[in-house]
Structure formats: C-alpha cells, structure tokens
Amino acid sequence: MNIFSIDLQSVATGKKCGDRSPAYISIIGEDNSTIYETFIKPDHPVISTIEPYTGIKQSDLDDAPTMAEVTTKVKAYFGEHPTVVGQDSSKYFGEKLMVAFGLKMEIDYAYVSLSEWFKYNHGPGKKFPYQYFTLEIELKALLGKELSKELGARGKACIELYNAYKEVKS
Numbered sequence: 664m665n666i667f668s669i670d671l672q673s674v675a676t677g678k679k680c681g682d683r684s685p686a687y688i689s690i691i692g693e694d695n696s697t698i699y700e701t702f703i704k705p706d707h708p709v710i711s712t713i714e715p716y717t718g719i720k721q722s723d724l725d726d727a728p729t730m731a732e733v734t735t736k737v738k739a740y741f742g743e744h745p746t747v748v749g750q751d752s753s754k755y756f757g758e759k760l761m762v763a764f765g766l767k768m769e770i771d772y773a774y775v776s777l778s779e780w781f782k783y784n785h786g787p788g789k790k791f792p793y794q795y796f797t798l799e800i801e802l803k804a805l806l807g808k809e810l811s812k813e814l815g816a817r818g819k820a821c822i823e824l825y826n827a828y829k830e831v832k833s
Contacts, residue, residue: 665745666693666825670818671760672717674724676707685730685763686712686719689815690740695822697815699740702727718814734764741766746773748825750798750817777801777824780832798824 668691673683684705690698702719704727712719747761758768766772781801783794799810802820806827810820 665742666748666822667691667698667741667745668748668818668821668825669760670815672719672814674705674709674717674719675711675713676705676709678710682707682710684709685733685760686717686724686727687814688733688737689818690737691815691818691822693822693826695819695826697819699736700815701733701736703733704729706730718812730763737764738766741772744772746775748775748777748821750777750821775825777821780828781805781824 670687670689670691671685672687674686676682676684684707685703686705686709687700687702689700692698702723704724706729709721709724712721712724714720758774761768761772768774777798778795778801781796783796785792785794796804798817798820801824802808802810806823808820808823810816
C-alpha cells in the first residue's frame with residue numbers, strides 16, 4: 664500500500680487570508696523518510712513569505728520549479744490509489760491540494776484524517792459534540808514529542824502518529 668503524508672507550506676500572494684500559493688512541499692513515506700521535497704515558485708507575486716511561520720525565504724523561491732513541474736513529480740511518487748495521511752478534519756485543504764495535483768478524493772486516493780481519529784466526543788446534546796486537537800497537541804499527548812519547526816516536520820509527525828495508532832484506528 665502506498666501511504667504518504669504531505670507537508671505543504673504557503674506564502675502570501677495577496678492581502679486576504681485565502682491569498683496563498685504553495686511554496687514548499689515534502690512527501691513523507693510510511694517509513695517516515697522524506698521521499699521528495701522542494702520549494703515551489705509561486706505563480707503570483709509574493710507579498711510575504713511569512714518566514715517566522717514557514718521558514719521560507721524569498722531566495723528559496725527564486726530558482727524553484729513551478730507547481731506544474733512539481734505536480735508531475737508528485738504524481739509519479741504516488742503510484743496507484745495512495746492513502747494520504749493528514750491533520751485536516753474537514754479534508755478541505757488536503758482535498759484542495761490534491762485537486763491541484765489532478766487527483767480526486769476516493770477516486771484517485773484515500774484520505775486518513777488524524778484529527779478525526781483523535782477527536783474527543785463531548786456526548787449527546789452538546790452544541791459542539793466534538794473537540795478537535797492540533798497536531799502539536801496530538802503529538803505531545805500521544806507520543807510525548809514536541810513538533811519541530813523545521814520544514815517537513817508536520818508531514819513526519821502525521822506519519823509517526825499514523826504508524827503508532829494504525830492498528831487501533833483502522
């Protein structure tokens with residue numbers, strides 16, 4: 664089975680919250696090795712690299728491949744009907760990313776949401792029946808580890824949690 668996690672960092676390409684373009688991607692395999700990583704040259708002018716949060720500098724993007732070039736390589740690594748492990752409970756961001764790669768959820772790949780695996784049920788009759796936790800909290804509470812700020816660390820953390828709990832949750 665092809666199981667991967669994707670760590671994607673974006674940069675600001677406008678003044679609205681949703682004005683973002685992918686600027687870094689790493690694909691982490693089930694054995695927690697980095698299979699592929701690269702910076703991505705945004706197709707819109709960069710307003711801010713948001714460096715304190717992303718670790719990305721403008722100079723990292725200057726000679727980087729385009730999203731189209733990265734897409735070709737990413738699809739080659741996935742193979743046939745991979746499972747993608749991520750943190751997104753709504754699956755919105757993960758699905759949006761995969762559509763950018765020309766892949767459709769449940770048709771081309773399966774998605775495992777760690778936030779769904781580890782949600783807390785408040786019980787019936789509550790306005791908000793579930794509480795979802797951040798990747799940082801899941802990693803600390805379940806594995807006793809801190810989440811690194813390094814590029815690619817979020818993907819590695821997802822795979823670590825997946826591997827530690829896949830027998831229980833699957």
